[in-house]
Amino acid sequence: xxxxxxxxxxxxxxxxxxxxxxEESIDNPAKSIxxxxxxxxxxxxxxxxxxxxxxxxxMDDSMDDDNSGLRLCIPFRFVIxxxxxxxxxxxxxxxxxxxxxxxCMSEDSSGLYLAGNGTLxxxxxxxxxxxxFIISAVAVGTFIGAVVYNWLHAKYGARWPFxxxxxxxxxxxxxxxxxxxxxVEMLVVVRFIQGFAFAADFAAAxxxxxxxxxxxxxxxxxxxxxxFGAIAFTITNPIVGAFxxxxxxxxxxxxxxxxxxxxLFVLFSLIYRDDPQKHKAVSKKELAIIEEDKTAEHLHRxxxxxxxxxxxxxxILVVWFNSMIEINTAVLLLTYAPIYFSKxxxxxxxxxxxxxxxxxxFHSFLKMSVGYISDSMTCFSERAKLxxxxxxxxxxxxxxxxxxxxxxxxxxxxxxxxxxxxxxxxNAGGFFKCGAxxxxxxxxxxxxxxxxxxxxxxxIGPTMVTLLTHSDGDAKGWRNVFILNCVLMLCANFLFxxxxxxxxxxxxxxxxxxxxxxxEEKKRQREEKKMDTTEMA
Numbered sequence: 001x002x003x004x005x006x007x008x009x010x011x012x013x014x015x016x017x018x019x020x021x022x023e024e025s026i027d028n029p030a031k032s033i034x035x036x037x038x039x040x041x042x043x044x045x046x047x048x049x050x051x052x053x054x055x056x057x058x059m060d061d062s063m064d065d066d067n068s069g070l071r072l073c074i075p076f077r078f079v080i081x082x083x084x085x086x087x088x089x090x091x092x093x094x095x096x097x098x099x100x101x102x103x104c105m106s107e108d109s110s111g112l113y114l115a116g117n118g119t120l121x122x123x124x125x126x127x128x129x130x131x132x133f134i135i136s137a138v139a140v141g142t143f144i145g146a147v148v149y150n151w152l153h154a155k156y157g158a159r160w161p162f163x164x165x166x167x168x169x170x171x172x173x174x175x176x177x178x179x180x181x182x183x184v185e186m187l188v189v190v191r192f193i194q195g196f197a198f199a200a201d202f203a204a205a206x207x208x209x210x211x212x213x214x215x216x217x218x219x220x221x222x223x224x225x226x227x228f229g230a231i232a233f234t235i236t237n238p239i240v241g242a243f244x245x246x247x248x249x250x251x252x253x254x255x256x257x258x259x260x261x262x263x264l265f266v267l268f269s270l271i272y273r274d275d276p277q278k279h280k281a282v283s284k285k286e287l288a289i290i291e292e293d294k295t296a297e298h299l300h301r302x303x304x305x306x307x308x309x310x311x312x313x314x315x316i317l318v319v320w321f322n323s324m325i326e327i328n329t330a331v332l333l334l335t336y337a338p339i340y341f342s343k344x345x346x347x348x349x350x351x352x353x354x355x356x357x358x359x360x361x362f363h364s365f366l367k368m369s370v371g372y373i374s375d376s377m378t379c380f381s382e383r384a385k386l387x388x389x390x391x392x393x394x395x396x397x398x399x400x401x402x403x404x405x406x407x408x409x410x411x412x413x414x415x416x417x418x419x420x421x422x423x424x425x426x427n428a429g430g431f432f433k434c435g436a437x438x439x440x441x442x443x444x445x446x447x448x449x450x451x452x453x454x455x456x457x458x459x460i461g462p463t464m465v466t467l468l469t470h471s472d473g474d475a476k477g478w479r480n481v482f483i484l485n486c487v488l489m490l491c492a493n494f495l496f497x498x499x500x501x502x503x504x505x506x507x508x509x510x511x512x513x514x515x516x517x518x519x520e521e522k523k524r525q526r527e528e529k530k531m532d533t534t535e536m537a
Contacts, residue, residue: 079281080208081225083268084208087268088205089235090260093261095138095194097240097257101240101244104249108124108249139195141195141198142451144196145165145200146203146451150203150445153207156303157301165204166268169258170265174254174255177255202448210441210444212276213436214290215292215293219375219433220371222433223369223429227428230363230425237353243256274301298440306510315434315501316438320453323450326393328453328460329420329485330363331454331458333359333401336465337417338353343472344473345413347410355414359422360421374433381502382501387496390426390429390500392426393425393426393429394424394496396423399486403482404478430496432447435447
């Protein structure tokens with residue numbers, strides 16, 4: 001509000017000399033104006049009566065230089081998201097190790113012992129029923145753990161709850177060889193603990209997105225964080241196979257994965273903070289980018305979650321329905337691809353192991369790319385982008401899924417299944433992103449609930465296969481499985497269209513304080529009504 005005051009260099013030096021500088025009231029602006037002028041030949045100036053060496057920095061300079069000693073060549077928020085992704089991959093890998101280890105364990109002669117009837121038995125060879133218990137224990141643990149970790153992440157953020165999940169997963173993974181030597185029951189228990197820790201994955205990813213992702217980069221963050229499952233499936237089997245054929249054996253695979261998990265989560269706990277404002281490595285410039293366009297309710301964190309209002313929101317319900325259907329199809333394809341390639345298409349074990357991994361590889365790369373592409377398409381509305389990518393992930397993928405069973409050749413069957421699993425990665429720009437944008441600060445709860453959908457998928461998928469196929473090689477039965485999934489995905493996709501939006505839902509305006517004020521207002525109205533009734537009587 002004041003015009004610039006120009007001085008000669010001599011006059012400027014005279015005014016800046018402490019002995020000649022008059023005492024000024026707090027209302028006098030001349031001091032701050034003069035203090036911003038830097039004489040060409042001076043090494044220091046006075047600002048707010050303090051001697052400052054060097055040139056006076058503007059606000060923009062301060063923002064750029066803030067915490068310069070801790071700044072990296074990339075924005076620190078991407079260091080956070082990459083660290084989170086590695087931790088998520090390790091959680092998924094820990095529960096996947098045993099899939100191939102079953103084969104190695106059955107060939108381990110150290111498991112041989114004499115049974116009560118004098119028969120030589122290998123304790124590491126499990127019946128199909130026992131394997132079912134060992135595998136399903138993870139799903140049960142995950143379902144229960146999802147409730148616990150959802151509350152913990154809402155209450156305490158991601159740093160320590162996610163760190164605790166990592167340590168529990170690491171310890172239980174390292175304990176598996178010992179537990180397997182004891183009994184099947186002990187192995188089932190430790191697998192349940194693995195699943196319980198694994199339940200923290202979606203909730204942690206949600207909190208990281210809420211706290212660290214700028215609204216304009218939501219798709220990128222989701223794409224990076226949510227590709228952990230496909231990457232884990234891709235890298236785990238080759239590593240476990242290498243250990244099994246080495247002199248260290250299958251036990252070393254569990255020890256190694258557990259150890260790496262511990263290191264990754266220790267690193268995460270050291271660099272991660274739930275509030276970017278309190279992180280020394282985040283400059284003011286980057287903080288402004290992270291908080292751009294976020295509401296006060298989004299930035300204010302009090303551990304409160306309006307569960308009832310979220311569960312009643314129609315858009316969120318549609319997002320959850322899409323997640324259940326699409327995750328079920330994705331899990332079914334990735335899980336049963338080896339059986340379908342081997343028993344129906346007639347590929348050898350070596351060919352099957354190669355072809356079965358293609359879908360997971362392409363899925364992971366596409367999911368990371370889709371998130372970035374979605375955020376970069378600024379010429380389209382957010383709603384248009386959500387519909388476009390969800391149509392690819394559910395609509396187009398539904399048609400290619402049905403086409404698997406009608407493929408004219410086995411090569412085309414491999415192509416169609418790989419294509420279906422790959423393009424379903426577009427859901428990072430579809431229902432996943434929609435849920436995060438609509439729920440805003442409560443996105444962690446929306447994503448954590450999807451974890452329960454994933455647990456359900458491990459039950460729904462096998463049930464479909466059991467009911468619709470008579471054997472692993474029943475081509476007609478598998479065709480029915482693919483058609484059923486096609487129909488379900490098309491229904492989910494068409495239902496998504498009228499509710500797709502990138503705008504925050506009304507429940508994002510609800511906070512702990514607003515709830516308290518609302519309750520007090522209702523109480524006051526009830527008391528007034530009671531008093532009016534008493535006076536009338």
